[in-house]
Amino acid sequence: MYIFFLATGLAVTLFLFFAALVSYFEHENRAVRFFLGSAFVTILIYGLLLISVKPLPELLLWVMVGLPVGLAILLILPIDLTARHIKPSPKPNFRFDERDIMFSRRLLKPGSKRFEDYYRAHPREKELDDVWRKKPGLLSPKARFYDPVWFNAADSSFETVERMHPFVDGEMSPETINLDPESITKFLKDWLLRSGAHSVGVTELQEYHWYSHLGRQEPYGAPVEAEHRFALAFTVEMNKDMVGYAPFAPTVLESADQYLRAGILAVKVAALIRKLGYPARAHIDGNYRIICPLVARDAGLGEIGRMGLLMTPELGPRVRIGVITTDLPLKVDGYSPDKTMIDFCLQCSKCADNCPSKAIPFGDRQWDHNVLRWKINPEACYTYWTISGTDCARCIQVCPYSHPDNLLHGLVRKAVRRNSLARTLAVKMDDVVYGRKPVLRNIPLSFGNKAYRENDNKIETK
Numbered sequence: 001m002y003i004f005f006l007a008t009g010l011a012v013t014l015f016l017f018f019a020a021l022v023s024y025f026e027h028e029n030r031a032v033r034f035f036l037g038s039a040f041v042t043i044l045i046y047g048l049l050l051i052s053v054k055p056l057p058e059l060l061l062w063v064m065v066g067l068p069v070g071l072a073i074l075l076i077l078p079i080d081l082t083a084r085h086i087k088p089s090p091k092p093n094f095r096f097d098e099r100d101i102m103f104s105r106r107l108l109k110p111g112s113k114r115f116e117d118y119y120r121a122h123p124r125e126k127e128l129d130d131v132w133r134k135k136p137g138l139l140s141p142k143a144r145f146y147d148p149v150w151f152n153a154a155d156s157s158f159e160t161v162e163r164m165h166p167f168v169d170g171e172m173s174p175e176t177i178n179l180d181p182e183s184i185t186k187f188l189k190d191w192l193l194r195s196g197a198h199s200v201g202v203t204e205l206q207e208y209h210w211y212s213h214l215g216r217q218e219p220y221g222a223p224v225e226a227e228h229r230f231a232l233a234f235t236v237e238m239n240k241d242m243v244g245y246a247p248f249a250p251t252v253l254e255s256a257d258q259y260l261r262a263g264i265l266a267v268k269v270a271a272l273i274r275k276l277g278y279p280a281r282a283h284i285d286g287n288y289r290i291i292c293p294l295v296a297r298d299a300g301l302g303e304i305g306r307m308g309l310l311m312t313p314e315l316g317p318r319v320r321i322g323v324i325t326t327d328l329p330l331k332v333d334g335y336s337p338d339k340t341m342i343d344f345c346l347q348c349s350k351c352a353d354n355c356p357s358k359a360i361p362f363g364d365r366q367w368d369h370n371v372l373r374w375k376i377n378p379e380a381c382y383t384y385w386t387i388s389g390t391d392c393a394r395c396i397q398v399c400p401y402s403h404p405d406n407l408l409h410g411l412v413r414k415a416v417r418r419n420s421l422a423r424t425l426a427v428k429m430d431d432v433v434y435g436r437k438p439v440l441r442n443i444p445l446s447f448g449n450k451a452y453r454e455n456d457n458k459i460e461t462k
């Protein structure tokens with residue numbers, strides 16, 4: 001029995017040192033301290049018992065071996081007592097109007113006929129939008145977190161995406177090449193993955209995937225035609241370190257860079273499909289006909305979480321999405337609601353706790369039309385952006401699903417998907433190891449001569 005006692009103590013200690021090493025490379029200082037401290041406590045307990053109690057009572061040996069081994073086994077067994085009771089949301093039975101989203105409303109020019117017409121029909125939105133219209137604005141030099149280099153770098157990437165808008169669609173080859181759906185789907189997926197996508201999936205398009213009317217492109221207000229049958233959706237990873245500086249300038253540069261990367265991939269794949277003789281359109285930042293998170297979810301890439309974003313199993317919400325719609329016959333991936341993720345969000349609420357504008361709701365999902373979901377307050381969120389000048393992303397940064405896709409977090413993710421106790425423990429441990437409200441990190445290279453402090457994020461968004 002002594003050998004099992006020693007082996008258990010050694011295994012626990014090695015695991016904790018391994019976790020500390022991984023955390024060191026992830027620049028998670030609090031986690032490094034936690035795991036190193038726990039490793040030394042483990043050495044102390046097993047070492048002291050070994051030295052001071054001779055011989056060790058049989059019962060104590062069993063306890064010291066049985067507790068860690070038993071807990072590890074308990075956490076990996078497929079025992080789910082909570083997720084199975086979760087009700088999946090019905091699919092939307094309506095289409096969203098793109099004119100109603102914040103990114104369309106921000107383009108309305110005060111005094112213009114479009115502006116007057118929209119707000120005459122939406123007086124409630126007028127009142128809310130008047131608040132952020134008085135603030136400096138996204139990437140504005142007057143914004144709270146302005147930095148001349150970081151902000152202009154982000155602006156350059158956004159501008160480059162905008163320059164790609166004319167290439168989202170185009171003429172297709174007059175000659176159609178017959179292709180086996182399975183083979184061409186595999187080719188396109190492999191190509192996207194090799195080009196930098198993190199995950200790729202295919203869905204058959206539904207009415208609710210399409211916006212009902214255009215809000216950001218001309219002709220403004222034109223009905224959107226549900227023109228294609230299939231969608232190829234993919235995610236690109238946002239750099240963990242860059243998101244780690246949320247809500248400061250690096251996070252908005254990272255968003256812009258990943259919109260650009262997703263845009264390049266979508267445009268080039270759509271171009272290939274048209275060369276093969278099939279219609280295809282890339283949906284890229286500022287030029288969408290479809291609602292990316294819904295399409296990506298139905299393509300099997302993840303679930304919609306509390307913060308209203310797509311949560312992928314490996315990177316959580318720390319991704320951006322690109323979509324190509326087409327009539328090229330593709331092999332469709334299945335989607336089944338991920339109740340374990342919804343269950344995790346029900347217990348977690350860390351994003352809601354850290355949101356500086358209190359835009360993310362606490363509590364359970366609510367009915368919105370015929371959909372069961374967490375509905376964030378887009379005006380509060382956007383108002384914060386117009387004050388900070390960045391797209392914030394504090395919710396993405398603190399989400400426990402946003403940890404890197406490596407062995408350590410992979411083990412936690414596997415357990416969380418199989419076991420309800422593991423979910424509860426993971427929610428609690430994430431707070432202990434990384435902090436319920438992780439400290440803000442100063443930006444790595446500031447050109448604005450400003451060191452940010454905790455209080456800088458306390459912004460009144462009313």
Ligand code: SF4
Nearest residue numbers: 305345348349351399
């Ligand atoms: S922070 Fe927690 S509640 Fe929010 S989306 Fe992530 S897992 Fe869900």
Ligand code: SF4
Nearest residue numbers: 355381392393394395
């Ligand atoms: S981006 Fe920031 S303000 Fe908006 S919901 Fe997330 S945490 Fe809240």
